[in-house]
Amino acid sequence: MKPETNxxxxxxxERLLVHRGGVTVLDIPALDVFEGQVLVLIxxxxxxxxxxxxxLAGLLKPSxxxxxxxxxxxxxxxxxxxxxxxxxxxxxxxxDATVFENVxxxxxxxxxxxxxxxxxxxxxxERFGIGHLARRSARKLSGGEAQRTSLARAFVxxxxxxxxxxxxxxxxxxxxxxxTGDLERILRETQTTxxxxxxxxxxxxxxxxRIAVMNGGRIAQIGPVAEVMNRPVDGFVASFVxxxxxxxxxxxxxxxxxxxxxxxxxEIEAVGRVRTGEGVLCCIRPEHVTLSTNIPPxxxxxxxxxxxxxLKIVAIGLFHRIHVDCGFNLVAYVTRQSLESLSLEExxxxxxxxxxxxxxxxxxxxxxxxxxC
Amino acid sequence: xxxxxxxxxxxxxxxxxxxxxxxAVFLVGMALPAPAAGPAQKNLILATTTSTQDSxxxxxxxxxxxxxxxxxxxxxxxxxxxxxAMGQKGEADVLLVHSPVAEEKFMAEKSGVNRLIVMHNDFVxxxxxxxxxxxxxxxxxxxxxxxxxxxxxxxxxxxxxSGTHAKENEIWxxxxxxxxxxKWYQQTGLGMGQTxxxxxxxxxxxxxxxxxxxxxxxxxxxxxxxxxxxLLLNVYHVIQVNPxxxxxxxxxxxxxxxxxxxxxxxxxxxxxxGVAKYGSSLFFPDAGKKExxxxx
Amino acid sequence: xxxxxEGIKKAFSLIFTLDAxxxxxxxxxxxxxxxxxxxxxxxxxxxxxxxxxxxFPGRRIVxxxxxxxxxLPPVVVGLFVTIFLWRSGPLGFLEILYTxxxxxxAQTVIAAPIVTGITxxxxxxxxxxxxxxILALGATRVQTVWLLAKEARLPLLAAVMAGFGGxxxxxxxxxxxxxxxKGYSRVLTTATVMETGRGNFDIAIALSVILMLLVxxxxxxxxxxxxxxxxx
Numbered sequence: 001m002k003p004e005t006n007x008x009x010x011x012x013x014e015r016l017l018v019h020r021g022g023v024t025v026l027d028i029p030a031l032d033v034f035e036g037q038v039l040v041l042i043x044x045x046x047x048x049x050x051x052x053x054x055x056l057a058g059l060l061k062p063s064x065x066x067x068x069x070x071x072x073x074x075x076x077x078x079x080x081x082x083x084x085x086x087x088x089x090x091x092x093x094x095x096d097a098t099v100f101e102n103v104x105x106x107x108x109x110x111x112x113x114x115x116x117x118x119x120x121x122x123x124x125x126e127r128f129g130i131g132h133l134a135r136r137s138a139r140k141l142s143g144g145e146a147q148r149t150s151l152a153r154a155f156v157x158x159x160x161x162x163x164x165x166x167x168x169x170x171x172x173x174x175x176x177x178x179x180t181g182d183l184e185r186i187l188r189e190t191q192t193t194x195x196x197x198x199x200x201x202x203x204x205x206x207x208x209x210r211i212a213v214m215n216g217g218r219i220a221q222i223g224p225v226a227e228v229m230n231r232p233v234d235g236f237v238a239s240f241v242x243x244x245x246x247x248x249x250x251x252x253x254x255x256x257x258x259x260x261x262x263x264x265x266x267e268i269e270a271v272g273r274v275r276t277g278e279g280v281l282c283c284i285r286p287e288h289v290t291l292s293t294n295i296p297p298x299x300x301x302x303x304x305x306x307x308x309x310x311l312k313i314v315a316i317g318l319f320h321r322i323h324v325d326c327g328f329n330l331v332a333y334v335t336r337q338s339l340e341s342l343s344l345e346e347x348x349x350x351x352x353x354x355x356x357x358x359x360x361x362x363x364x365x366x367x368x369x370x371x372x373c
Numbered sequence: 374x375x376x377x378x379x380x381x382x383x384x385x386x387x388x389x390x391x392x393x394x395x396x397a398v399f400l401v402g403m404a405l406p407a408p409a410a411g412p413a414q415k416n417l418i419l420a421t422t423t424s425t426q427d428s429x430x431x432x433x434x435x436x437x438x439x440x441x442x443x444x445x446x447x448x449x450x451x452x453x454x455x456x457x458a459m460g461q462k463g464e465a466d467v468l469l470v471h472s473p474v475a476e477e478k479f480m481a482e483k484s485g486v487n488r489l490i491v492m493h494n495d496f497v498x499x500x501x502x503x504x505x506x507x508x509x510x511x512x513x514x515x516x517x518x519x520x521x522x523x524x525x526x527x528x529x530x531x532x533x534x535s536g537t538h539a540k541e542n543e544i545w546x547x548x549x550x551x552x553x554x555x556k557w558y559q560q561t562g563l564g565m566g567q568t569x570x571x572x573x574x575x576x577x578x579x580x581x582x583x584x585x586x587x588x589x590x591x592x593x594x595x596x597x598x599x600x601x602x603x604l605l606l607n608v609y610h611v612i613q614v615n616p617x618x619x620x621x622x623x624x625x626x627x628x629x630x631x632x633x634x635x636x637x638x639x640x641x642x643x644x645x646x647g648v649a650k651y652g653s654s655l656f657f658p659d660a661g662k663k664e665x666x667x668x669x
Numbered sequence: 670x671x672x673x674x675e676g677i678k679k680a681f682s683l684i685f686t687l688d689a690x691x692x693x694x695x696x697x698x699x700x701x702x703x704x705x706x707x708x709x710x711x712x713x714x715x716x717x718x719x720x721x722x723x724x725f726p727g728r729r730i731v732x733x734x735x736x737x738x739x740x741l742p743p744v745v746v747g748l749f750v751t752i753f754l755w756r757s758g759p760l761g762f763l764e765i766l767y768t769x770x771x772x773x774x775a776q777t778v779i780a781a782p783i784v785t786g787i788t789x790x791x792x793x794x795x796x797x798x799x800x801x802x803i804l805a806l807g808a809t810r811v812q813t814v815w816l817l818a819k820e821a822r823l824p825l826l827a828a829v830m831a832g833f834g835g836x837x838x839x840x841x842x843x844x845x846x847x848x849x850x851k852g853y854s855r856v857l858t859t860a861t862v863m864e865t866g867r868g869n870f871d872i873a874i875a876l877s878v879i880l881m882l883l884v885x886x887x888x889x890x891x892x893x894x895x896x897x898x899x900x901x
Binding site: 079093 | 796798799801802804805806807808809812816819820822
Binding site for chain 2: 756761764853854866867868870
């Protein structure tokens, strides 16, 4: 993960307000987007994700507020700012032309010469794995191929910032999986600053340096991935992100499909195709964590066993959510019955355990595992 | 902006070269059929009747006049009524019409100057060969019209305020009949040629100028059932629209056309026009004669 | 029946002998209607696109006016253009009544709303976000309009063809403002009417055949382009 050290935002929004039909659909007092980072917007439909993206991209004039790009106010009327950015929508929105001509569109609009286009476009076609489709009509592409074309068309202009509005949400899961991986790789290779919106949590976790959870036109919480996932500021964010424990880590050892990852404050064993040195996100759902007072827990084959202290107990319906500090923060669910039989209380000691197979592994940074072909 | 423009031009030429080329061809083509390239006053608007155009007479006379006088004549073939309406508004320069009663009114209100007699032919009452109203042998046209009305035989009227229509109304008046609204009386609102066609198809009677009837005869199932009545005389006059009233009128052109129509050359052409094709003259030149002396 | 056969025979003999008058009339028809269509294309595509892309008070009224204009009866157009072009009319100073230019003007008034209306519908039919996508690619206003029009090129082509088909076969306005002047403002339709009046049915049929051939050719070209653009 890139640390949030850049003090000067690449793109800064101040007191942004968008009204539509007398209703405030976007209210962002302040937002900074840092150079080289990927900010992912998540939130339910109608939360204002698309409106925020369009506003930041200079495609929607805010009712009030201003946008600063590299410290200078954006003139949304001219094409100047729009020629430094790129945007990819949920629909590919390709022109009725060949794949090559589509990818070349942004360059042609900028009046770039034939030679440059002939040199650059094939490079980006290859990058997105659509070199063989160059001469094909955009009308005859599959959904995945079309969205790859759209991405290539955006990246080929070497934008300083790229906006992605739910770019993969109309694709089937395997296609989405492949494209998310490619996008992550290319974002990292090109060090492109990006803002993406998504419904898909895995996608968010794979791409994001920072996550902003949106609700009702406002940003409910914004911060580094682990912070938002592990310490939701309120019930809405908690319910939306699903309160998984998300631990950024690095693979230290791999053997027989089981690997060990060093995370802040401990080590976790998990199952997955990874290589030593690779960055991963280890996600543990609260219902997969077992709490007990004995070591080892009776009748358990769990490979991950940690002793810790209960930080907080929150009643949610039939369950209680228990926050445990075991070197890192871990969230577990227990029934009222278990809570009483184990006599758990805040500040008390507890043993937390989960299986290696319960860890949902998301690849992050570093070399990728061999593609599953 | 520079990029925009060259972008556009390049795109337009590359993708739409053909369209641009055709546009250029169109523009060049526009210059071709425009003899009006000279001064504006070279244009002369002649408002006339359909009979002079449909008979083909003007197709012969106009080019000779144009060549001689250097004017470009715009012949607008409408009914005599409409032609005079154009003259009343100064929208035409010279008229060639055959509706004497209306013409006199036109002159009286000073809409025209220098009304000259040009030629005449005559009207004929035509109808199906079976002659259902038995008008053959009638002494006068009004008598024939009375019989048509009495038999309730179909009669087709131009109904367009043309000279022919005016003449027809004159005859109905003489017969003391007001045919409008009668079942057997239908108005076509069309020119002479088309009205003859309708009469032929519907097996009805109609009043036609002899010239147009002769020209169309081969395609018609109509025969002349009544002719020779002095009332059926069809006289054409040329009238110059009064330039004192409408300064935009091409007075010089109108005068030249008027002079030409009564010239020996034009009168000669009128005399022989149609003889070869139809076996008899369609019009009889009358320049210099008095209207009252005609048909005697 | 004989008449029709004779007419068609005459038509082909007129066409193949390149009869000067018939050729002139045909060329004038093409020129006049082609130019009117071309002007309508520029007017209609730009106005149609502008209305399709903008939101302003009274837009609904403008749209219904355009749609009404698509059905303007040619004779009504002919009448009003004539009145405007009269020497005593507001445009009388132009002195273009009874000229091919006047026919072009009247036909433009007929065809422009047709092209505008179809353009409006075609542009509105494009994906809603396409305009934003084009802007996000860095396009200026002009480039945006151009690229959108290019995307809608098939319906726009149909619009142009509809406009052309409408005006080349129109007679009412042409005869009123053009005057059907021999060798000058006589087009295929007005000549057909006149030759019918003169009882020259063979020539009238010949002119009709030529007119139909022209319309057929234009449609064939359109179909050809459509087939090429949308294979399979």
